[in-house]
Amino acid sequence: MTAPKKLGQQSVKFSNPPVISAWASIVGPKEGQGPWAKDFDKILADYLYGQSSWEKAENSILQEAVHTAAAKAGFDAGDAELLLAGDLLNQIISANYAARQLNIPFLGLYGACSTMAESLLLAAMLTEAGFFERVVAATCSHHYTAERQYRNPVEQGIQSSLSSQWTATAAGAILVQPGGNGPRITCATVGKVVDMGVTDPANMGAAMAPAAGSTIKAHFEDTQRTTDYYDLVVTGDLGSIGANLASQIFIQQGLMPPPNYSDCGVLLYDGLPDIKSGASGCGCSAAMLCGPLLKKMSRGEINRLLFVATGALMSPTSTFQGESIPGIAHAIAIENV
C-alpha cells in the first residue's frame, strides 16, 4: 500500500480509492413528482410515514436508507462498522435517534446541507486508512421539520420569497468499502468557511455560492486536473439563483465551461411548478447522489463526477444577532476507474 497523501492546500488523494459499494435514497411525495422518480428506492406517500411527528418520520427514513444500502451490499445495517451522519435539526436528532436504532458505532456530523459530502469524505479517508471496511455515510432532511425549526409555523402559510428554496424531504445513504464493485472515490477537497456578507436567510444559495467557488478552485489547483476533466461538476443545493451566481464565479475564475456544471437544488424539482429557486436541505444533494447520479455512473453515462455539497452555516440565533451567513462546500471526486 502506498501511503495516502495530502494534495496541495485542501485536498487528499486516495492511492487505493475506496469503493461506493451500495447506495440508497428515499424521498418525499414532492420529490417523487420530479423527473427522477424512477431513480429513488422509495417515494413516501405522505410526510408522516406512519410516525407521530415529522421529526420521527425524518429519523425513520434515514434508518431505512441505511438499511436499504446495507441490504444491497448483502449484509445487515448492524454489521456496518461506523456510521457517519448528520442532519439539519437542532442537536442533529434525526441522526442521533437513527444511530440509536441502527446500533452502529456513530460519529455525528454537522455541515448543514454539505453533510453528504462531509460524511463521504470522512468515510473515504477512514476506509482507505484501513481502520474500517464497512462505513456508512448518510444524511437526511424533511420539509416540515425544517420549516418549523428555521422559519415560520407552517400553518400560517406565510408567502416565501422568490429566492427561497424548498427543503427536500429525502434521505441518502452510501456504503464505502475498501474493495468490490462500484464507482471509486479518487480524491477529495475539504472546504474552508467562506462568508461574503450575505445576510438574507431566504437567499441561502447566494450565501453558499462563493464557498462552492472557493472549494472547486482549490480542488482544481490541488489536483492539477483540468477543468474539463469531469463529465459533471454538481454543487449541493445552491438553487437556480445560487447556481447562476456560482456559474459567474466559475467563469470569472476561469474554472469551467457551464455545460458540464449543474446543481442538485436545480435538478431535483426540474420542471415542477412553483418551486421558487429550487430545492435545499441535506437530503437534496444526498438523494440526487444516491439516486440519479450514482445510477448514471453505474450505467456509464457519467464516468467522472465531482460532487460538491454546499452548506449554509448560520442559525436563527446568529441571524437574529446580525451575523452574516457563512458557507462551506466539500468536493468529492467519484470515478469509474
Place this chain on the structure above:
Amino acid sequence: MTAPKKLGQQSVKFSNPPVISAWASIVGPKEGQGPWAKDFDKILADYLYGQSSWEKAENSILQEAVHTAAAKAGFDAGDAELLLAGDLLNQIISANYAARQLNIPFLGLYGACSTMAESLLLAAMLTEAGFFERVVAATCSHHYTAERQYRNPVEQGIQSSLSSQWTATAAGAILVQPGGNGPRITCATVGKVVDMGVTDPANMGAAMAPAAGSTIKAHFEDTQRTTDYYDLVVTGDLGSIGANLASQIFIQQGLMPPPNYSDCGVLLYDGLPDIKSGASGCGCSAAMLCGPLLKKMSRGEINRLLFVATGALMSPTSTFQGESIPGIAHAIAIENV
C-alpha cells in the same frame, strides 16, 4: 509504516501513535475559582469577554484556544491543515463562526458533550493515516448560551434540581501531529448510542452513564488491556450522580476498581459551593483535558490516561415529543510512550 488496524468491534489501534503536540484551555470566571485555576491558559474576568453577545463570546474563546495551542507548537493557527470542532449550540454556530475567522479547512461535528473525544479520535485517525500533519481538535461551551437555548430565560432565576449540572464556560483545543514531543494517542474506541429510557433532561448524568459503561467495556474487550492498565479513567461530564451510577455499572461489569476512576464534571468545580451535581458542557471535559490532565501527563504524574467524553444526544424538541435521552461516549487512550 505498518497499516493501522481495527481492534475488536469498536476500537482502532495506532501503529504510529499520533502526538498531542500542544494544547490550550480558556475558562470562565466560575471555572477559574475551582481547584485547577493555575492549569488553564486564561481565565475570563466576565462572561461577555468584550463581545456583544454570549454566543459571540463563546465563538471568541474557541478561536483563542486554537490560536494559543497553535502558538505553543510554533506556528499560526491558519497554518493548521484541518479543524475538527463542534459545540452545543443549534447548528454549532460557535464552531462555524470560529472556523470562518480561523480560515482552516473545517469539518463540523456534533457529539454534544462527547465532542472533545470525537474530534480527537478523528484527528488521530486522519493524522496516522498520513492525510494531514497539523490537525486541530477543539470544542467549547458557555453557561449562558446553553441556559438560554436549552432551559429557561436566565433572568427568571428558576431553581435548578439537585441532579442538574452547570454548563461550563470553557474552550479546549488540541493539536495532533504525526511526530514530535508530547503524549501519544495509542488507541481509541468509537461509541454506540445507548438509551436506557431516562427522560429527565435535568438528570443527564444518569442518561449518559450507561453509554460510558458500554464504551469502556468495549474498550477493554477490544484492546484486551486489563482494567488496571490506566493510571486514570476519566469520563466526560457525568457529574456526581452520573459518576456514582457509572461506578456501579463498572463494578457490576467487573471493569475497574473505583480508585482510578473519576469524572470531569465532578473534578472541574471540586470543592466549590452550590454546584449541584457538577459541571457539564463540551467545554467541561475539554478544559479538564487541555489543562490539568495533560499537564499531569507532561509532568509524568499520569502516564496512561483513558479519556471518555460523554454526550447526551437529545434536543428540546425530542424531549417535548416524549423521546428518552440517548447517550454516547468515545474513549481515547493517551499515553506517555
